[in-house]
Amino acid sequence: QVHLVQSGSELKKPGASVKVSCKASGYTFNSYALNWVRQAPGQGLEWMGWSDTKTGNPTYAQGFTGRFVFSLDTSVNTAYLQITNLKAEDTAFYFCASGSAMGAYWGQGTLVTVS
Amino acid sequence: QSALTQPASVSGSPGQSIAISCSGTSSDVGAYNYVSWHQQHPGKGPKLIIFDVSDRPSGISNRFSGSKSGNTASLTISGLQPEDEADYYCSSYTSGSTYVFGTGTKVTVL
Numbered sequence: 751q752v753h754l755v756q757s758g759s760e761l762k763k764p765g766a767s768v769k770v771s772c773k774a775s776g777y778t779f780n781s782y783a784l785n786w787v788r789q790a791p792g793q794g795l796e797w798m799g800w801s802d803t804k805t806g807n808p809t810y811a812q813g814f815t816g817r818f819v820f821s822l823d824t825s826v827n828t829a830y831l832q833i834t835n836l837k838a839e840d841t842a843f844y845f846c847a848s849g850s851a852m853g854a855y856w857g858q859g860t861l862v863t864v865s
Numbered sequence: 866q867s868a869l870t871q872p873a874s875v876s877g878s879p880g881q882s883i884a885i886s887c888s889g890t891s892s893d894v895g896a897y898n899y900v901s902w903h904q905q906h907p908g909k910g911p912k913l914i915i916f917d918v919s920d921r922p923s924g925i926s927n928r929f930s931g932s933k934s935g936n937t938a939s940l941t942i943s944g945l946q947p948e949d950e951a952d953y954y955c956s957s958y959t960s961g962s963t964y965v966f967g968t969g970t971k972v973t974v975l
């Protein structure tokens with residue numbers, strides 16, 4: 751059974767950094783890409799980009815370059831999203847998603863609050 | 866990459882059928898058969914209900930069906946039930962090797 755388990759909620763001050771983790775289990779980690787999705791309060795889903803779990807190569811969507819970094823630790827089947835120089839508008843739920851179809855499996859989401 | 870266009874809201878009575886459209890371009894919806902639909906109940910994470918335009922994951926009711934014509938995909942919910950009240954998002958692979966979500970549709974069961 752596939753599980754994507756994310757780290758807990760974070761409260762950060764503007765200008766700080768945060769690192770969200772997403773630990774995968776129940777499948778071979780490098781079988782599927784690992785996507786990141788943002789959902790601001792009361793808003794829709796935004797695709798942030800993905801990590802190629804075979805090569806580690808990240809791809810970032812427009813609007814998510816510069817302060818957003820995707821990384822992997824394949825030894826523990828875990829993906830990371832780091833956001834630097836946090837701004838109030840980064841307050842959102844951040845989801846990881848994977849599977850043969852994008853979004854076949856979702857993490858439970860991590861709320862990052864910047865205040 | 867602009868978000869795919871969905872109606873903000875759709876409503877129907879129990880037992881009725883409703884359809885949600887997802888309008889894209891020849892660079893995303895029209896280019897690939899990689900359109901998915903995700904259901905999200907309030908306070909919950911998204912859940913995949915349709916992938917590759919019209920396929921259902923295991924365990925998803927056959928009341929949910931998907932289709933595509935040109936640059937527009939559609940999700941149909943037949944035999945509408947109270948538990949179908951949720952937000953629905955389409956997504957598509959794009960020619961830039963990226964994905965894009967739709968603007969989202971709130972389904973209300975009257």
